Amino acid sequence: MTNKVISIDPVTRIEGHARITIQLDSKGQVADAHFHVTQYRGFEKFSEGRPFREMPSLMARICGICPVSHLVTSAKACDELLAVRVPPTAVKLRKILTLAQMVQSHALSFFYLSAPDLLLGMDADPAKRNIFGIMESNPEMARGGVRLRQFGQQIIELLGDKRIHPAWVVPGGVNAPLTAEKREQMQAMIPEMKAFALHMLEWFVPTQTRFAEEILAFANFPTMYLGLVGPGNTLEHYDGDLRLVDAKGKMVEAAIDPYSYQDAFGEAVEEHSYLKSPFYRPLGYPDGIYRVGPLARLNIVDRCGTPLADEALAQFKQIPLEERQSSFYYHYARLVEILYGVERIEQLLDDSRILDTHVQALASPNAFEGVGIAEAPRGTLLHHYKIDENGLIQWANLIIATGNNNLAMDKGVLQTARHFIKKGKLDDGVLNRVEAVIRTFDPCLSCSTHAVGQMPLHIQLVSAAGEVTDEIKR
Amino acid sequence: MTRLLLIAYGNPLRRDDGVGWLVAESLRPEFSDSTLTIITSCQVLPEMVTAVSEAAYVFFVDAGMNLLPGDWHEEPLVPVLDATASSMTHHLTPGQLLAMSWILYGTAPTAWMITIGGADFALGEGLSPAVQRACEAVCQHLHGRITALTSVQIR
Numbered sequence: 001m002t003n004k005v006i007s008i009d010p011v012t013r014i015e016g017h018a019r020i021t022i023q024l025d026s027k028g029q030v031a032d033a034h035f036h037v038t039q040y041r042g043f044e045k046f047s048e049g050r051p052f053r054e055m056p057s058l059m060a061r062i063c064g065i066c067p068v069s070h071l072v073t074s075a076k077a078c079d080e081l082l083a084v085r086v087p088p089t090a091v092k093l094r095k096i097l098t099l100a101q102m103v104q105s106h107a108l109s110f111f112y113l114s115a116p117d118l119l120l121g122m123d124a125d126p127a128k129r130n131i132f133g134i135m136e137s138n139p140e141m142a143r144g145g146v147r148l149r150q151f152g153q154q155i156i157e158l159l160g161d162k163r164i165h166p167a168w169v170v171p172g173g174v175n176a177p178l179t180a181e182k183r184e185q186m187q188a189m190i191p192e193m194k195a196f197a198l199h200m201l202e203w204f205v206p207t208q209t210r211f212a213e214e215i216l217a218f219a220n221f222p223t224m225y226l227g228l229v230g231p232g233n234t235l236e237h238y239d240g241d242l243r244l245v246d247a248k249g250k251m252v253e254a255a256i257d258p259y260s261y262q263d264a265f266g267e268a269v270e271e272h273s274y275l276k277s278p279f280y281r282p283l284g285y286p287d288g289i290y291r292v293g294p295l296a297r298l299n300i301v302d303r304c305g306t307p308l309a310d311e312a313l314a315q316f317k318q319i320p321l322e323e324r325q326s327s328f329y330y331h332y333a334r335l336v337e338i339l340y341g342v343e344r345i346e347q348l349l350d351d352s353r354i355l356d357t358h359v360q361a362l363a364s365p366n367a368f369e370g371v372g373i374a375e376a377p378r379g380t381l382l383h384h385y386k387i388d389e390n391g392l393i394q395w396a397n398l399i400i401a402t403g404n405n406n407l408a409m410d411k412g413v414l415q416t417a418r419h420f421i422k423k424g425k426l427d428d429g430v431l432n433r434v435e436a437v438i439r440t441f442d443p444c445l446s447c448s449t450h451a452v453g454q455m456p457l458h459i460q461l462v463s464a465a466g467e468v469t470d471e472i473k474r
Numbered sequence: 475m476t477r478l479l480l481i482a483y484g485n486p487l488r489r490d491d492g493v494g495w496l497v498a499e500s501l502r503p504e505f506s507d508s509t510l511t512i513i514t515s516c517q518v519l520p521e522m523v524t525a526v527s528e529a530a531y532v533f534f535v536d537a538g539m540n541l542l543p544g545d546w547h548e549e550p551l552v553p554v555l556d557a558t559a560s561s562m563t564h565h566l567t568p569g570q571l572l573a574m575s576w577i578l579y580g581t582a583p584t585a586w587m588i589t590i591g592g593a594d595f596a597l598g599e600g601l602s603p604a605v606q607r608a609c610e611a612v613c614q615h616l617h618g619r620i621t622a623l624t625s626v627q628i629r
Contacts, residue, residue: 064516112520131520132555132570135577143578150521164516
């Protein structure tokens, strides 16, 4: 047997466009594998010369999946340029928006993209592995997943007037207060969402034992974890200390100074991908590998800070930490965060000052440089801007949540491929697992490298000489 | 009361692709919210299923590339249980959305698809002249259809 390259192009049921290549040696064993992000947009360069006040709205356009995360993080960087104290009510409203975004995004990832594998099985008929397969097999789950996504989207729309690309968050705060009527509309949805989130946790916790082999082989290796934490090491998505812990839970950095992030993190560029590979600089590349997102956040914190999610987190933490290195547990962590998001939104809506009308601090720029950090659904997101005396962007750097996971995704593909591909044997179930390891991270590639377009799935077996020896299309 | 739903989809920043949105916005002031629910979106999404399941009649409006620019037609829709189009992503066809309503809620409303042939799908806002004329004709047509389907007061 000659050396071969298997190419999965594109990876399906993810946000954006990517390819996986798997190199087989002469015995048909996996020699190497890579995750390639094949799209490129380059928003950092496009930002140059724009007035900084445009940045939140412009940055929201980076992505149709997580526009709110970019909107909020960009506004936080602009707050730094203004050097103002954002009114406390505006902070709470931004938090509600951030959590609503997380709930709807996690619902999309879990119920639309990954549930077909989790409910029907990795080897199920590919024609059934979609939301219609879920509807037929478990209509209650399908209805609930749709309602949960609607819940997040409706809150975003009620606050920002638009479901996608709302412009409500502005430098210094938000541009309109919350009304009592809208608050009531949001509050009315909470009980149903809370009950469904709990129900799904009850279903998934025992269900995931069916996936012992996937748990074993889906990016299951020690890395560091990065995320924001609140007071008392609680779960936090909007603000707080940027914390890095190692695979054993030991503190590496308790609170990375946002303005020193470039000392903490480097961004490596690999020839095989347009997605940069951030790494923890003191450990170098690629040893400075770390993960972000729901699994990272839960592995870092001690508690969530809401009653039901705290119980769910305690149950989650009964899994030994060394076992929680598996990226398969991103799914579990996502459900815990959905529950947390619903509960925390309820708490914030119940706040006695949430209807206050002072929601924006007005100022001219008072600083030439601003860094904003928030937790997007997929992980830590950073925007860094420099402006001139006219308030025009001179330089911008974005470290996108998905990019932070690039090293782990790349390594995870290799581990999964080595585990499931034996003697060059390739079937749809194996192929699906190699894609599914990427889905655990829920990458949003549109945001991390920025491109448009859609391609069919196309897998080729290519000999070392470049000859196509086998081909599958779907 | 008869529940009517209008789902207009397309990209309003791709000129003629946004004709559905303009039809929807023209009709919005003509009917009360309790008579006509209007949803505008870039795509047909699973989240629309709740509104669809609660409606008696649904009109979908979209631009098409298979008609001559400015031509338009209305055709009845039926539920289509074809999962292939959603195997890779999370948007649906109108027929799939109706099927979803049937499976999840046991009801699928009577529905029609109005397609308007587009000429210009480049980046930008506003319609090409032929599509602008078609937009006005479709608005007039839909006004009559909606009025006929309901007995409510027009504002």
